[in-house]
Amino acid sequence: MSLRRQVKEQIEASIAAGAQPRVPRSGIGLVLPNGRQRKVLVDQSGKLTAAGSHYYAQTGQTPQGRFDWAQTPERAGRSLFIKLLDGSKKAVSRFDAVSKQFAARSSTPEGWIGLPSFFHVRWT
Numbered sequence: 001m002s003l004r005r006q007v008k009e010q011i012e013a014s015i016a017a018g019a020q021p022r023v024p025r026s027g028i029g030l031v032l033p034n035g036r037q038r039k040v041l042v043d044q045s046g047k048l049t050a051a052g053s054h055y056y057a058q059t060g061q062t063p064q065g066r067f068d069w070a071q072t073p074e075r076a077g078r079s080l081f082i083k084l085l086d087g088s089k090k091a092v093s094r095f096d097a098v099s100k101q102f103a104a105r106s107s108t109p110e111g112w113i114g115l116p117s118f119f120h121v122r123w124t
Contacts, residue, residue: 003051007051019034023086058088079094
């Protein structure tokens, strides 16, 4: 895995600016923000990219583990939350008082729903 010099410089500039990896909107993976751009550190399949290897080598941190697909959601109020790679939590379902059950919340435009079974549903 090799990186172009420009990409390495962008990652090092982000580190110098104090940027921290965060979870993208899709909820899976890690990206490093750099102004209006971002570098993917962990892709959606959970694999460490070349940019991620360079980032963790420069910072001396250990890479995050893989996303735990079998985790049990935690309940907080009317919502169920899962833990993402960066340690933040994301709501995957919310209690609907009318139907008296938890209604799934879509995590991506494609309709992926992060329920305990982590299955795929397409909205029609």
